[in-house]
Structure formats: C-alpha cells, structure tokens
Amino acid sequence: MKTKTLVLLALVNAAVSTVVACSADGGGDADSSGDALSQSVLPARATTFHTTPIDRIGRPAISAVVLNMAAEVDEKDSARVSHVKWYDELDSFSGADSAGSKQARIVDEITSGMKLMDHSDGNDDFTADELAAWVDLFKEDALLVDVSKPCGVDPDPSVPGDSSHSYLDIEKEMVDKDHVHATCGGRTPKDDTVDVFMTFAITHRDWHPGAKDWKNTPEHVGDLIDNASAATNTFPYLASPHLVSIPSVPLADSVDFGMGKPVAGDFSEIVEESAKAVVGEGLKALWKLLLDQIGIKS
Amino acid sequence: MVPINVKTLGVFAAALALAGGVCGVASASDHFDSSPLFRDRPDDLTDLFAFTPPGQPGKLALIMNTRLGVQRQDFSVPGIPSAKKAVTIGQFSPKIAYVFRVRAGQKAGTGPELRLVCAFTDASPATQRGTCTPIVFDEAGNLSSVDLSGSAVSFGLEKPTVSSGGNGGGLAMKVFGGVRADSFYTDTFGVVEYTQKKDADVFNQRKADGRLKNLLAFANVVSLAIELDPGAYFKAALPEQPATTFYRVTAETWSL
Numbered sequence: 001m002k003t004k005t006l007v008l009l010a011l012v013n014a015a016v017s018t019v020v021a022c023s024a025d026g027g028g029d030a031d032s033s034g035d036a037l038s039q040s041v042l043p044a045r046a047t048t049f050h051t052t053p054i055d056r057i058g059r060p061a062i063s064a065v066v067l068n069m070a071a072e073v074d075e076k077d078s079a080r081v082s083h084v085k086w087y088d089e090l091d092s093f094s095g096a097d098s099a100g101s102k103q104a105r106i107v108d109e110i111t112s113g114m115k116l117m118d119h120s121d122g123n124d125d126f127t128a129d130e131l132a133a134w135v136d137l138f139k140e141d142a143l144l145v146d147v148s149k150p151c152g153v154d155p156d157p158s159v160p161g162d163s164s165h166s167y168l169d170i171e172k173e174m175v176d177k178d179h180v181h182a183t184c185g186g187r188t189p190k191d192d193t194v195d196v197f198m199t200f201a202i203t204h205r206d207w208h209p210g211a212k213d214w215k216n217t218p219e220h221v222g223d224l225i226d227n228a229s230a231a232t233n234t235f236p237y238l239a240s241p242h243l244v245s246i247p248s249v250p251l252a253d254s255v256d257f258g259m260g261k262p263v264a265g266d267f268s269e270i271v272e273e274s275a276k277a278v279v280g281e282g283l284k285a286l287w288k289l290l291l292d293q294i295g296i297k298s
Numbered sequence: 299m300v301p302i303n304v305k306t307l308g309v310f311a312a313a314l315a316l317a318g319g320v321c322g323v324a325s326a327s328d329h330f331d332s333s334p335l336f337r338d339r340p341d342d343l344t345d346l347f348a349f350t351p352p353g354q355p356g357k358l359a360l361i362m363n364t365r366l367g368v369q370r371q372d373f374s375v376p377g378i379p380s381a382k383k384a385v386t387i388g389q390f391s392p393k394i395a396y397v398f399r400v401r402a403g404q405k406a407g408t409g410p411e412l413r414l415v416c417a418f419t420d421a422s423p424a425t426q427r428g429t430c431t432p433i434v435f436d437e438a439g440n441l442s443s444v445d446l447s448g449s450a451v452s453f454g455l456e457k458p459t460v461s462s463g464g465n466g467g468g469l470a471m472k473v474f475g476g477v478r479a480d481s482f483y484t485d486t487f488g489v490v491e492y493t494q495k496k497d498a499d500v501f502n503q504r505k506a507d508g509r510l511k512n513l514l515a516f517a518n519v520v521s522l523a524i525e526l527d528p529g530a531y532f533k534a535a536l537p538e539q540p541a542t543t544f545y546r547v548t549a550e551t552w553s554l
Contacts, residue, residue: 042431042447043395043554046415049439053550054394057346057362060482068493092548093401093411121498140406142399142546143348147356147528151349166349170544174404184350186547189361189481191347194489202498223485224501225512231481233352235458236523237361238478 056092058141060167060187061197063087066113066138069120095139103139110135117201121221125204133175144170145186153188154233167193168200179206189231189238195222340365340391341551344519345482348547351525358528360398360414362549363480363519364390388477388520389455390428392420395552396522402532404544411435412531414524416475417554423455428475430524434535442535449531468530473523480517485510 045051067087087106095106114135118126126134151166166183173181187193199205199220230239347361365388390396396416403409416430431450434442449469451461456476463470485501488510492500504510532539 042415042433043417043552045552046395046397046413046431046433047441049411049435049441051397051399051550051552053397054341054553055343056548056550057343058546058548060345065489065493068490069496071493092399092550093407093546095407116496120492120496137406140546142401142406142548143346144404145348145350145358145545145547146543147350147358147545148543149350150352150355153349153352170404186348186350187346188349189347192483194484198498221498222501223488224505224510225483225485229481229483230479235351235359235472235525236474236476236478236521237347237359238363238481238519238521238523241477241479241518 050091050094052089053092055088056090056141058092058143059138060193062110062138062141065194065197066110066117066201068113069116070109070113090141092141095141106139107135110138114138114201117198118204121202123203125202130175130204134171137171137174143186146170146181146184149181149184151184151186151188152233153190153231153237155190165191165196167191167196172200172206190229192222192226195220195224195226198222340520341394341553343549343551344480346547346549347481348545354525356527356529356543357525358400358545358547359523359525360400360547360549361521361523362396362398363478363482363521364396364551365520388518389423389426390416390418390475390520390522392418393554394418395554397550397552398524399548399550400528401546402528402539402542402544403546404542406546408437409546410437410532410536410539412528412535416522418475426455428453428455428473428522430471430473432469432471432526432531434531436536436539444535446531446535464534468527469534470526472525475522476520477518478521480514480519482514483512484514486513487511 087109090103090106095103111131114126114131115124118124118131165188166185167187168185169181169183170185172179199222202221231237232239341364343362343364345361345363347359349359351357351359396418398414398416400412400414401409402412411434413433413435414430415433416428418428419426421427429450429452432446434444434446436442446464446469448464449461449471451459451471451473453459453473453475458472458474461469461471461473485504488501488504491504492498501510528545529541529543533541
C-alpha cells in the first residue's frame, strides 16, 4: 500500500496545480508586527509608470467571455490561447503595448465580442452608440469602485439593499443616465459576476438586486449557478480553505465546502462524478485504473 | 488538523488535477491564462476583488488570487515523510512581483496611481515573508517625490498583519497572504460551450441535461489581501491632487 500511495502522490505532484485537501485553522487575529522596510526591496521596474505584466486582471469576463466570443479557434485551441495572451500583455489602464500597436485591436475585438454576445439570444438590444460607450469603458481593464458607497461581502438577506452584487453598478451610471449607483461597484467575493455580466451583455438588462429593473428581470441570463461561494465580513474576507476528511465518513458530516448547503453522498462518489463529468470516456479508463490501484471498487 | 486519508487524497487530487488540466484550456474567470514559464502557475491571477469594506466607508479592500490549486504546508501523511514535500505548493513565488494598481478618479485612462508592489522571500511557507511597498505616481506618470517607504509592511503567511503606517496612522495598511477558498463560481464548461456556440440557450440546455458543474467548488487559491485608506496615500504623496471617492483597480504579476 505504501508503494501504491507514493506512486499516486507522484502522479498528483506531476499533475500540475491540483486542487487538494487541506486543513484550516482560520486566519488568526490581526497583530501589529508589521515592520517597515526600505524602498530598496522594490524591484527597479516598480518605478516605471507603464508596465508589461505576465498576467493581469481587472474586470472579470472580458478576456474569458468577450474576447473568446470573438476568437477563431483551431482544433488545438492554440488560437484562443495566443489570443488571450496578447491581451494580458497590454497595459491595464492604457490598453497599449510597449510598441503602441495593439490599442486599436483591443477595441475591435471587444466590439466584435460584445456584438456576438448581444446577438446570442437572437435579439440585438444595444444601439451602436451604446455599444461604443461600453467598449470605450472596457478597453481599460479595471474594477471601478466608489468607496463612499457600501458593499455587502456576506450580506444579510433581511437587510434591504445589503447585497454582494455590485459589479458594473457604476459603469452603468456612466452610460445610462437614468441609472444611479447604490453600491460601491467594484467586485465583492460573492458577486455573481458571470450572471451579472451575461444578463447585461446578452439582454441589455440589469441584474443587480435593488437595481431599478431588477424585479422585472428575475429570470436572469447566465451560467445558472448562483450563490455558490462563501465569504466573511471580516478581513481577509475569503473563507477558510476547503476541508477534506476520511472517505468512510459521510461527506456532509465531515466536510465544509463553503457552499452554504450540505453535500450528501460518499466522498469518492462525489469525486468520481466530477471527474466523469469533465473528461469523458478517456478519463473513465484512467479513473478505473486509479481506483483499482488504490483498492477502491469502481 | 483534520485527518486525511491517503486513498481519498489520491483520488481527489488525481480527479481535480485532470479537471484542472482541462480548465487550462477552458479558462474560467481569468484562470490559467498566464505565461507557461512556471510549472505551477504562481504568476496566474485567477480573480481580483475591490470593494468598500463593510462598515468602513472611505477604505478600500483589495484581493488578488493566484495559483489555482494549492496545498498547504501543514499537510502531512503519517509514515510517509516525503509526502509533504511532494504536494506542497501553497505559497507565493519569490520570482514574481504581485502588484495592485489603483488609479484615482472615475474616467478611464486618467488619474494618478497608487501602486502596491508585493515581493516575497525564497523560503518555505512557514517562514516565507512578503513585503508590500506603496508608491505613487502623478497623472503624468512621474514618481512622487514623497517617500512612502516608511509605510511598507512586512508580513508572514496565514496571519493578518497591520502596519502602524505613517501620517498619524492614516497610512496604516492591513495585509494578509495565504491559502483561502476560491470564491469564484461558474459552470466553466458551460461558459466555454457558450463562447463556441454563441447561443444563450446553452445554459438552459445544460441544466436540462444535468450538465451544470461548478468545477471550482473544491478549489483553494493563494490569496493576497490589502486594506487601506487610498485617499490618505494620495493626499500624502500628491497634496495638490483633488480628493475623490472613485478608484479604478487592477492587479498584475511581473517577472522579477
């Protein structure tokens, strides 16, 4: 068994960036042990105004959804990968690369992706001027926050207006003069940014609880996975890491996945189901091999 | 510490490793789109959050997540000393700078910038230390002559740290670096299917077929969180700059 286990662990290690189990003891209390260091710890490039990042992120769903809508993809998906890669190398605020040659391209590609999203339900809801205004905003890849307004991180449903959904609230005000932002905007950890963005981009409607037409659009568009994360109202806000216990103990009795609802079923069944769902027949064969190796009947 | 069964770990890890491999092609929020320079993707930013902290108007909370799929250092397998080393990947890279950039004002493409540059020592998670240093540029891109290095904060992982800051405490900064649950959720493959089919009905069909899956439901990330008063930093570095409550935020990784 020991040898088999080591083989498995080697497989795990080689499998790159794997989500695995961990224990959680919480973040602990804040202390005052922070000590100031000299500016010499700064890399030299930190003082250069324009940057060339390896990766960057501002508004979610722009690269992963809008740009992918516009991308022509080959069989190996390499076109999509290179397509997103050049976007990541642009300066977040100027939308320019070091040579200044890609700024026009980002406008073209976001415009194309937004048009395709708008049309994906069979309706074209945005006017040309509205679309141009949104593209002008999106070419800067940044979250827009108003710190004078509140945002709920782990909202209390009994408090009116206490919502974790705030994404694009301010941007909508900048384009739609009838819209008044009531939240801090930006993005909170539990914000359903995929559904907020897709509802907006596909239907040109709002889906922010509390927004002026929210009650008229309860059937929001999106991935249909809602409220599936945990966060707290105290720093550092994200929930403690996921826990995993022994497989013989019913999952709901031993594991908190932070999903806000109990998860029933034997642990190995849950994992097997997840694997089958994502990798198809080829993985099933490998999956069976792995189960056989560690002595679990498949 | 929660007991962990090795069989379960192997099954779970192998399954999600394979799921993660597929996710590498099927990008979610911003997962898996960084440079392949680093095998375990310490430079890959998965999510950015920026918001007013509950009950603290005027303050700004910033969170960047990286390295989807992490294992904490305190994991161990009884009787298998090598296991800890084999699966330990939950920390920051000493070869990467993790940077928050905060522009003052509402209008895209403009405004002075507060930059928080965080770098980490080359050490195990138990002893690794990070340092986040604030610097400010004016709107023309010139580095402020006001030295804010006294407000830099040094911290260890897994425990929130508060710097005393300068300027009568106005430049205090709260920092956390460590492993947290990934709060992003989506039907990853549904999003990919949607971008390929360009049909908004994809998700309804996936729901009808029972194919909706939040593949990030079990995921952990390495998270870097900072909380501060951005207005105080801009006022200290650029006294002539008009005050604002609007900020535009992005996060970047740089190769060091």
